[in-house]
Structure formats: structure tokens, C-alpha cells
Amino acid sequence: MSAQPQEGIPGYDYGSARIPRSPVTTEELGLLRRTVLLTDEDEKYLRMAGEALEGQTDDVLDVWYGFVGDHPHLLHYFADARTGEPDAEYLARVRARFAQWILDTCRRPYDQAWLDYQEEIALRHTSRKNETDSARNAPPVVPLRYLIAFIYPITATIRPFLEKSGRSAADVARMHDAWFKAVTLQIGLWSRPYARDGHF
Numbered sequence: 001m002s003a004q005p006q007e008g009i010p011g012y013d014y015g016s017a018r019i020p021r022s023p024v025t026t027e028e029l030g031l032l033r034r035t036v037l038l039t040d041e042d043e044k045y046l047r048m049a050g051e052a053l054e055g056q057t058d059d060v061l062d063v064w065y066g067f068v069g070d071h072p073h074l075l076h077y078f079a080d081a082r083t084g085e086p087d088a089e090y091l092a093r094v095r096a097r098f099a100q101w102i103l104d105t106c107r108r109p110y111d112q113a114w115l116d117y118q119e120e121i122a123l124r125h126t127s128r129k130n131e132t133d134s135a136r137n138a139p140p141v142v143p144l145r146y147l148i149a150f151i152y153p154i155t156a157t158i159r160p161f162l163e164k165s166g167r168s169a170a171d172v173a174r175m176h177d178a179w180f181k182a183v184t185l186q187i188g189l190w191s192r193p194y195a196r197d198g199h200f
Contacts, residue, residue, distance in 0.1 A: 009100055010093040011132040013120065015113045022112075022119035024192060024200075029115055036185050042178035043110075049175040050106030052165035053158075057099040063157050065095065074146065080137040090135040105182050115189070122190040144194040151187055155180045 013019055053060065068074045069086075078094070079086045101121075108114050124132055125142040155176075162175045192200045 009096045012097050012100055014100075014104065014108075014117050019113075019116050019120050022115045022189075024115060024119065024189060026112060026115065029110065029189075032185060032188055033110070036181045036188070038178070038181045038185055042174075042181055045171070045174040045178040046106045046182060048165075048167070048171065049162055049179055050103055052162050052167070052175065053102055053106065056161045056164065057102050060102060060158065060161055061095055061099055064098070064154065065091070067153055067157070077139050077142050077146075078135075079139075081139055082137055087135050087138060090130075090133050090138060093133045105179070105186070110185075118186055118189040119192070121186075122193050125190060126193040144191060147187055147190055151180075151183055154183055 068078070075086055078091050104114075104117075125147065129140055129142065130136060130138050158179055159172070159176050162172050162179075165172070165175075167175070
């Protein structure tokens, strides 16, 4: 898989020397891939999904941000804890990276650079939350339960956008299945900082 490099996205440091090496090994990543049944054939369908989603990321994010906005307990993690008001700049900066994450999920090779960036995303939900966007007054951690629970809405709501590709129903089903596996794989990696030593 390949992806077009993106510049000008606030805080998007994919492949940067600033990103430390993941403590998860490529061998462990391989075992996790096998566990979620992510195959080379799935990667083919992820690339196809990337083609389908390329011009639709804003529309996808309208759905996802609408979902978060409709649930105050989720919007809370993007709000100023002093006032309770959503931090519009924080939301905008995260949105730009979220759009790129959609394409990276479909196009990037799941190699060392990708693995390192998954750890960076994990830390941006935990010990380094708010640092990248200087959102000092937002809550300091996104609870693990919401990362796990978010697998379903992010998977269920992507299908209508894949269907707009004009591909056959069989291809849409394979794209959707591959997306589900890729999202589950990433949430598994993002859970690492939440685990006690030796329990990941």
C-alpha cells in the first residue's frame, strides 16, 4: 500500500524523526494482524476503499463529528474543562488529521513507520493528549472504553460511502470487511498505553 505524503496538516508527523520507535515489535504486529485475519487480499480491498473514500473524507467526518457532537460524554474530551465549551480549534486540528487517518488506513504500508505512528496516536489519547494541539484545558485522557466502543460507529457508518464507489456489492462487502479489520487492528495497538506492564 502507498499513500500520498501530506503537508500542512497541523500535528501530522507521520514518518518524522520526532516520532519515537514503537515498543510493539513488527513480529508482535504480525501476530496481531493474523489474529484479526488481515491478509494481503484485504490490503488490496483497503486500497480500493482508499480510492472510494478519497473525495469523501469531509462527508465522512461530518457524520463522525455529528455523532460525537450529539453525545456530550464524547464531546467532553474536546472541551475546555473550565467552561464545558467545545474547543473549536482543537476539533478543527484533530479533524484534519482524522481525514488523513482515513486515507492512511487504506493506503499506508503497515511497516515500522506505520507502527511507530500508531504508538504516537495512542499516546495522543493518553499521556500526551492535548500537547500536539496545545489544548491545555481539555481532559487529559480519553478512556479506553470509548476507543473500543468507537470501533462500531466508525465501521458501520463507512459502508454507505464505500457503496458510492459504484463497485459491485461483493467488492463493497470486501472493502467494508477489510476496513473493519484495519480499524480493530489499530484500536488494539492504541490500547497499549492503557495496559499494565506485561499485560499488553
